[in-house]
Amino acid sequence: MNVLITRQASTSSGTPGRLLATNAAGAAYACVTLELPWRQNQSGASCIVADSYRATIWHSDHLGCDVLRLEDKHGRKDCLVHPGNFAGDESLGFETQVHGCTLVGRQYGSLLNDRGHSQLAILESRVALTQLLAFIGAGEHFVEYRWAPGCAPADASTSETSAG
Numbered sequence: 652m653n654v655l656i657t658r659q660a661s662t663s664s665g666t667p668g669r670l671l672a673t674n675a676a677g678a679a680y681a682c683v684t685l686e687l688p689w690r691q692n693q694s695g696a697s698c699i700v701a702d703s704y705r706a707t708i709w710h711s712d713h714l715g716c717d718v719l720r721l722e723d724k725h726g727r728k729d730c731l732v733h734p735g736n737f738a739g740d741e742s743l744g745f746e747t748q749v750h751g752c753t754l755v756g757r758q759y760g761s762l763l764n765d766r767g768h769s770q771l772a773i774l775e776s777r778v779a780l781t782q783l784l785a786f787i788g789a790g791e792h793f794v795e796y797r798w799a800p801g802c803a804p805a806d807a808s809t810s811e812t813s814a815g
Contacts, residue, residue: 652787654719654794656753658701660802661689664745664771665738666698668799670755672787680786685738685754685773687747689804692725695750696742700725701807703795706732708784716777717784721794727751732783732794734776736762745770755779 658668668684690697702724709720711733719732735754739745746764748754756773764770798807 652790652792654706654787654792656684656794656796658684658686658698658796658798658802661698661804662771663688663740663743665747667759667771668753670783672783674786678786680783682755682757682779682783683759683773684732685756685759685771687738687749687751688740689807690740691806692727694727696740697751698753699727699730699751699796701796701798701803703793704730706792706794708787708789716780718780719784719787719792719794732780734780736772736774736776737764737770738773739764739770744768755783 654672656668656670658666666686670682670684672680686698692700704721706719706721708717711718714733721730731752735748737746738749739747741747754773756779757775760772760774761769762772
């Protein structure tokens with residue numbers, strides 16, 4: 652199964668995107684995504700490098716559910732596609748529930764974070780993850796991350812090329 656995540660412009664409250672999974676029969680599943688802002692692939696502070704990653708369904712005891720686990724690559728480990736709401740830059744006062752992972756959901760909205768401030772959030776996340784995992788099924792998958800035209804940060808291509 653191939654999964655494509657197309658990212659929009661990165662902001663301090665996160666990097667929104669769209670996930671599209673397609674199978675050999677031409678059926679498709681789509682949802683929205685939210686990741687950390689681009690911070691030069693810094694572990695725990697940045698979304699991951701745009702590239703293709705092998706992935707499998709894996710059970711996370713910490714999250715209490717099945718998730719999609721990406722291969723370790725570009726110096727990053729334990730990156731998952733999992734449920735959650737926030738993916739902002741903590742150093743700027745935003746809340747995050749990821750440290751290089753990708754959140755999936757049915758739509759975007761605003762929620763109050765733990766500091767009582769309204770923040771960009773992804774909604775209906777567990778529903779979207781359950782639907783995604785049911786659609787792709789067991790086995791090895793390929794997840795490709797790319798930037799939408801005109802949305803890649805100026806320093807992303809340099810870091811991605813050097814990260815190899």
